[in-house]
Amino acid sequence: MADFAIYPSLAGTPVIISGGASGIGAALVRNFAAQGAKVGFVDIAVDAGHHLAAELTGAGHTVGFIACDVTDIAAYQTAIASFAAAHGDALVLVNNAGHDQRHDWSDVTPAYWDERMAVNLKHAFFAIQAVAPAMIAAGRGSIINTGSISWMVMTPGIPVYEAAKAAIHGLTRAMARELGKSGIRVNSLVPGAIITERQMTLWLDDKALAGIEANQALSGLVYPDDVARMALFLAASDSAMISAQQFVVDGGWAHA
Template sequence: MNLTNQYPSLNGKTVFVSGGGSGIGASLVEAFFQQGAKVAFVDIQREASQALVERLRGERPEDSAAQVSFYYCDLTDIESLRATISQAAEELGPISVLVNNAANDLRHDFREVTPEEWDRHTAVNMRHQFFAAQAVYPYMKELGGGSIINFGSMSWHAAQGGMPGYTSSKAAIEGLTRGLARDMGPDSIRVNTLVPGWVMTEKQLRLWVDDSAREDIAKGQCMKGELLPEHVAAMALFLASDDSRMCSAQNFIVDGGWI
């Protein structure tokens, strides 16, 4: 990962990342770890997550306070999520940064979606973000402040079809962010939405990025080149750090200038 900025305010802080085992999430975990943070992350991919933990622990400098811990958790099980957040806070310290990253942009035909499938889409892509924020609130209030970073998506801004459960959830997250920012602001907790564009993760390249998609990306982005997970992680570091202490209720878009 080629990130050059250092944020001293992140050193020693406890950061909770959802969906941290692969893709953007793994880059987030690595980026915060490199800042000297104590990173707890959840995922349902055990093998990939454990491999990430082993790699990062092997790369940690002797003088670093950085820690990384993986917790298996199905985010659609809210009681399990609450228990995992409590366990992470007990083991690593009160959580001062929450990164609500986990999602699944599974394609689906609007004509075939059942009510049960719709509920599954929203549970995977939106519902857990609210309950994670609710669960970390007492820790951040006790600490005198904190940062919640909800992950949105440029997909619905660009009127992309083929996944209404995903795009609807991501649109709703921006409303969730603004409401929570107002409610939590008096406790010095800032809440923002990080809105990635089409990020070239292994999953995206394997499932969705064909020649036609690359043409769409080339037309849509103002800037040439691939949007990578580390570009998104760089913004997350800023939003988590004290440098963004007066940034709240905003959308921070990292999409190569998609128009």
């Protein structure tokens, strides 16, 4: 953290993060914890979630983990209530959970469509619904919805995922208007090709990495911490008059 900003307004702030056990989510958990925030996160990866929470708690941070499938809305809203009981009502929500499973458009069934929307879009709305009343009562809050450049650059093989991620920005702008007069900011955080363990294992071979280098304006790779640092700014009071916007962290690739 020594080379990067410290945000005093995040110290002691209750934060909820979905999909926080690995990849970008784990970077979010680590970075918010390092700012002194009280972090609660959920994930279906039980062992990884418990390990991360134990590591950060052992280092003196306030971090809690609840194993939860965000597509089970009742269970997820119950987890949010549990974090509120432990840490105080959330003043920051990061809707990070998602899954970019590859699929052929011609094979998509109504059931598959619904399942993909549930994991990539639906939970974000109902998490907002769960945290917004307390934020309204407090007169402040920051909600950060995670999008993707995939629909902007027309990545092949994930049309339903792209539809959900394009909808994230519509949800962001709609809820920014709904909640803004109560002092709540809602923004989209849009990662590019992020170098996570999962992406390296499944998709990012030498050819793909060369394609990233060719498409980005900046040389070099984008890592989860790069995304997390933008989330910190959007959560902190430093961005007090920023809402209904989308912030792309992609090395200068997409044009929205």
